[in-house]
């Protein structure tokens with residue numbers, strides 16, 4: 101994922117995030133070691149109505165989190181795959197409770213659910229590997 105984080109503030113979002121993007125975003129807090137503690141994952145599947153930028157502005161207005169990171173994607177499928185990967189990687193620490201839904205009308209499978217059944221240590225090894233590599 102994109103490890104660069106920004107302050108979740110209206111002015112910063114407008115400066116950093118282009119309009120009309122589809123993609124993923126991460127919300128959370130910076131700890132005293134300047135590490136990004138992710139608490140929420142989200143997505144924008146539509147570039148209309150300013151897409152990702154609008155979603156982040158909505159979150160900023162709620163004052164629930166202090167920092168964000170984002171990643172633009174090339175397709176709805178790419179957004180969903182990353183969202184699923186991040187859900188499984190971060191599920192112990194995020195406030196998202198439900199597994200991400202497939203984008204409307206596409207009926208995509210989560211490849212990480214399938215892998216997890218095959219190898220029950222998968223979630224842990226993925227988390228360790230991704231966070232430190």
Ligand SMILES: [Zn+2]
Nearest residue numbers: 184210212213
């Ligand atoms: Zn899954």
